[in-house]
Amino acid sequence: MLPITKQQWTLKARPQGIPDRSEVDIETRTIDHVPDEHLLIECLYFSMDPAIRGWMSDVPNYLPPIPIGDSVRSSVVGKVLQSEADGFAAGDLVVGTGGWETHGVVPAAYFAVIPADSPFPTHYYLSALGAVGLTPYFGLLRAGKAAAGQTLLMSAAAGAVGSIGGQIGKILGLRVVGIAGSDEKCQWVTDELGFDGCINYKTCGDMETAIRDACPEGVDLFFDNVGGEILDAALMNLNKDANIVFCGSISNYNATEPVPGPYNWWQVLARSVTVQGYLISDYLSEFPEGQAQISEWINAGQLKFKEHIVDGFENTLDAYNLLFEGKNDGKLMVKV
Template identity: 40%
Template sequence: MSNVVSKEVQLARRPEGMPKLEDFQVKEVDIAAPGDGEVLVRNIWMSVDPYMRGRMYDRESYVPPFQIGAPLEGGAIGQVIASNSDKAAVGDYVQSMLGWREYFVAKGEEVQKVDTSSGVPIQAFLGTLGMPGMTAYAGLLRIGELKDGETVFVSAASGAVGAIVCQIAKAKGCFVVGTAGSDEKCKWLEETAGIDKAINYKTCGDLTEAVRAAAPKGVDVYFENVGGEHLTAALENMRPMGRLAMCGMISQYNDTEPKPGPSNLIYMVGKSLKMQGFIVSNHFDLLPDFIRDMTKWIGEGKIKWEETVEDGIERAPNAFLNLFTGGNMGKMLVKVGPDKAI
């Protein structure tokens, strides 16, 4: 196959505070034909996720920082359009971490085939059946040590991770309280996801009192996605021996100065609480259990999800920025290109 021209999104500069569109640039690059053991992939879907903000800082973390003038990276699903590898054939749908671009060449072992036999849309492997769903599963069940029938409080409950946390907890017979930033999202949480009480944190007034009213017996497991006043409210309402699964703190990702911790952290001692942060990649041993359980729950109608989609690779920066302003319902995705039969 002759060379193809691909658009890719690069980091133009390191954001200070809230990222801006000017921090990104879209470039056209030539993609060579695949060599021995390589595949050429045309991306169809790509994911944007809050953790990517951390990779825009020039600092050590659990993943290397993005480089200025280089394409960003992230979860993507595409189709093999040329192959010199026995790992993937032309027409196969594959998953990779080479999003933010229309085409790419990679070694066959650097992509993973997507099992399309389940009948779910392929983009679900970037959300409910992908990293966000796995994050919810590992965080709630292993880190949160959830027991059937407990009370669970979830921040950012309508997001890609939070919505799955809520529904796994309901599948386990738990009482679930979640927060979201609009009445529309709260309605979806109660009427579609089936949680017991959704709180609009922007209009509820005192969040601590709102959680107390929603869960008067207290909270056994808190799943943290937001930080700030949400963590303060959770600590106030935790029951003795409660567990806090610390997944993310999106309210602080764009801070230019460190914020002080919650003033009521002393409850960790008096209530004998357990707080643990986690990275999903440390829990991939749970993947077979995750696929088994999620497939079962989806088949039983216990897991539902929403997607917010931006069209075209040029819209990827907009999609990413919308994560920090509540501009998404459920999983935020970018449709990079059409799904064509090969």
């Protein structure tokens, strides 16, 4: 089988703002060896995650920066072509941390086999049965200590994580208010997904007032995917002993200048708020529990989600940047 010629999206320079082809571009490489404890995989789907933008920068993060010259790091679904590790065989479908590349040699430790009898399409393991479902599941239940009767405020509410998170909030008995970037998105989360309200942050005027109107009894749990002005406005609407799940800060990921604020940080003290920095990878050992519950909710018709799958390896970077314009319609993936 080897050598194999592969194509990869190489990180050529640290992006300034939204990444472009001078910073991330397609290169051809040869694979001629698969070391012990590694797999040779053919990549089938890439997950387009906002977090990848952080790994492209040389700043402290929960994973090291992607080295210049390497393929862009990404969650992928792939097919094993050659296994040099116990527990994996040629032909297995697998999910884990690989790269934006047609083929990869990846550490087996970063991958799991997708059950051959799974009733779900493989790309669900990058969406509802992957980080997209598991992030709000553990974020709400564990980090956020969600409890029935509370008011949950969810930013990026029509996005992959936010839309599933809001529905989980409803299943758990919370009152759920979303924040999203268009009337269509707001209508989808209220009319289709059952959120109790949604604020269009682009047209609502003063955010602080808009949240107060939508959450007259205050916010008990703020699940923040966005940061910036939305976080500041939310801080002014929190109840005493509220929880913030700090899940993401997408408004800052492409910043080219230092990001100030949050200006209303004092409210954390004034209202005895708990801010939980939250990483889904901290719950790795509990993924089977989360996947089982989410499968049950999907099968029962209690969880709806959209997947936005862009066709073609060569379209990966353009697809990725849709995230930062709010132009993704559900969980964004590339079919290689």
